[in-house]
Amino acid sequence: MPISQHTNYEEVPNALLVAFDRTITPARLHPYMFAAGFKKQRAIHLYIWNTMMGQSFHFPMQAFEVAYRNSIAAVFLDKYGDKWWRESVASKFLDERSVQELSFARRRLKQRGIKPNCDEMVAGLSFGFWAAMMAPRYKPAVWSSHLIQAFPNMPANLDHKGIYDRVNRILDLRNRIFHQEPLLGYNLSGLYSELMQMMKWICPETQAWVKSTCSVPRFIRLKP
DSSP states (O other), X not given: OOGGGOOSOOXXXXXXXXXXXXXXXXXXXXXXXXXXXXXXXXXXXXXXXXXXXXXXXXXXXXXXXHHHHHHHHHHHHHHHOTTTTSHHHHTTTSOHHHHHHHHHHHXXXXXXXXXXXXXXXXXXXXXXXXXXXXXXXXXXXXXXXXXXHHSTTOOTTOOHHHHHHHHXXXXXXXXXXXXXXXXXXXXXXXXXXXXXXXXXXXXXXXXXXXXXXXXXXXXXXTOO
């Protein structure tokens, strides 16, 4: 029963229910059992739906992460030059923890035999690093005058904090999906809308392409 075909939520055979106790474990199934009123068939359907939701979010999340980090990096490039990621430069505008993350990323590239440059460093840093770049501590030095450069289509009434809050909600969703955690109880429609909004503020054309291809709304409607 491939997950992509399991949208009608057929009854799961008893032998498979027993197998899930061994492979998925009752502890991992507990949130789904609780949400399903301890009806195991529905709990398994919720588990399958949760997996499908994660799959469907992967594409827009990936597209946003790449667009977002490139947009932030473009500001750093213009403001601090193409060596902004070197510790000697970054230490002038980033906090100690972020400078350490740059150092670790640079070291990882070298261990893989890759010569660090701006493009490789941008791709090699985590989404958590890039989300932290919108933290309030960086507003005076960077975002008081460059926010519109990173988000050229943002609404006029939106401020830096509004961007920061949205990015962190997206980061939290991304981490839950990538760690196979339950999405039950999350406002997935609202988070998807925020994801699409932020993509539009960076690039409307890319957002329209992602939205036309994305299956998130369909799987939200398929929740058992």
